[in-house]
Amino acid sequence: MQKFDPHASAQALVNFIQASIPLAHTMGIELGRYDGDSLVLGCPLAPNVNDKGCAFGGSLTSLMTLAGWGVVELALRQRGEDCDVYVGESTVRYLEPVWSDFQAEARLAEGADWATFFSTLSARNRARIAVRCQVPGENGKPAATLEAQFVAKRRVAAAE
Amino acid sequence: MQKFDPHASAQALVNFIQASIPLAHTMGIELGRYDGDSLVLGCPLAPNVNDKGCAFGGSLTSLMTLAGWGVVELALRQRGEDCDVYVGESTVRYLEPVWSDFQAEARLAEGADWATFFSTLSARNRARIAVRCQVPGENGKPAATLEAQFVAKRRVAAAE
Numbered sequence: 001m002q003k004f005d006p007h008a009s010a011q012a013l014v015n016f017i018q019a020s021i022p023l024a025h026t027m028g029i030e031l032g033r034y035d036g037d038s039l040v041l042g043c044p045l046a047p048n049v050n051d052k053g054c055a056f057g058g059s060l061t062s063l064m065t066l067a068g069w070g071v072v073e074l075a076l077r078q079r080g081e082d083c084d085v086y087v088g089e090s091t092v093r094y095l096e097p098v099w100s101d102f103q104a105e106a107r108l109a110e111g112a113d114w115a116t117f118f119s120t121l122s123a124r125n126r127a128r129i130a131v132r133c134q135v136p137g138e139n140g141k142p143a144a145t146l147e148a149q150f151v152a153k154r155r156v157a158a159a160e
Numbered sequence: 161m162q163k164f165d166p167h168a169s170a171q172a173l174v175n176f177i178q179a180s181i182p183l184a185h186t187m188g189i190e191l192g193r194y195d196g197d198s199l200v201l202g203c204p205l206a207p208n209v210n211d212k213g214c215a216f217g218g219s220l221t222s223l224m225t226l227a228g229w230g231v232v233e234l235a236l237r238q239r240g241e242d243c244d245v246y247v248g249e250s251t252v253r254y255l256e257p258v259w260s261d262f263q264a265e266a267r268l269a270e271g272a273d274w275a276t277f278f279s280t281l282s283a284r285n286r287a288r289i290a291v292r293c294q295v296p297g298e299n300g301k302p303a304a305t306l307e308a309q310f311v312a313k314r315r316v317a318a319a320e
Contacts, residue, residue: 016211017211020209020211021209021211021216022207022208023186023187023207023208023216023219024216024218026182026186046182047182047183048183049180050180050181051176051177051180051181052244056183057222057246057247058183058184058218058221059183059222061221061225061252062216062217062218062219062221062222063218065218084212086254086257087254088253088254089251089252089253090221090250090253090254091249091250091251091252092221093250094246094247094249094250
């Protein structure tokens with residue numbers, strides 16, 4: 001089995017996102033970094049502005065949701081799991097307007113752990129996990145945050 | 161003072177959204193209907209698909225957020241108020257995948273009322289109000305819902 005390369009795997013995922021989600025392509029989503037634990041995606045401001053010239057709330061939420069989705073997708077790929085991953089319930093807080101290019105950083109929510117997620121997936125062919133994301137703002141404070149549940153369903157099991 | 165024409169006012173707002181928010185233009189957002197109470201916006205599926213071929217969560221949330229924002233913006237315009245309207249905290253539930261063109265319908269949340277909102281705006285030059293939106297799904301059930309707080313700030317007051 002090949003050694004898992006977090007950055008290459010994340011870059012492949014971003015390429016996949018760009019190719020298969022037209023809105024992500026329009027947003028200009030790029031990989032920031034991935035260390036096997038947290039995933040950072042970035043966007044230029046220009047295609048993501050609102051009527052006030054700052055970042056459109058829909059773009060902030062889309063980027064945070066994709067970063068959260070990416071964290072789950074990458075953990076699954078690392079373990080050779082072939083799943084569809086869906087976002088479930090999300091809570092978004094828009095705290096400050098964003099006036100420049102922006103990033104979203106996603107990682108597991110407090111209290112969530114991969115061991116429970118993967119043991120549930122093994123037992124039931126589906127499992128859910130909570131992820132938290134933030135768009136860093138000025139002075140170290142987040143400009144927006146998202147907490148979301150993601151559900152993974154094994155593809156093979158679903159087709160049986 | 162001209163009589164307020166809900167449909168013409170909503171169409172002007174959708175034109176404004178299309179012209180000033182690039183992502184809304186890409187999404188192909190169109191006016192469904194507006195009766196002075198609820199606002200319906202629609203999107204074709206094609207520019208809004210995800211990797212699974214159903215509607216991208218970011219598109220569902222963007223459309224619901226814009227419909228909610230529009231309800232507040234139109235109520236302000238009807239009363240001649242010149243405000244910036246920002247989305248605050250939002251809770252989104254993705255309940256069913258959406259496999260076709262979709263709409264989002266927005267109206268005030270239960271317990272929210274315009275009278276309180278406008279009296280607060282008069283007193284403080286800013287006010288917040290809760291809006292609920294849904295993307296109708298099959299069999300009369302929603303495919304996605306959003307509850308969001310919107311904050312309106314008077315432009316003149318802000319510039320003083």
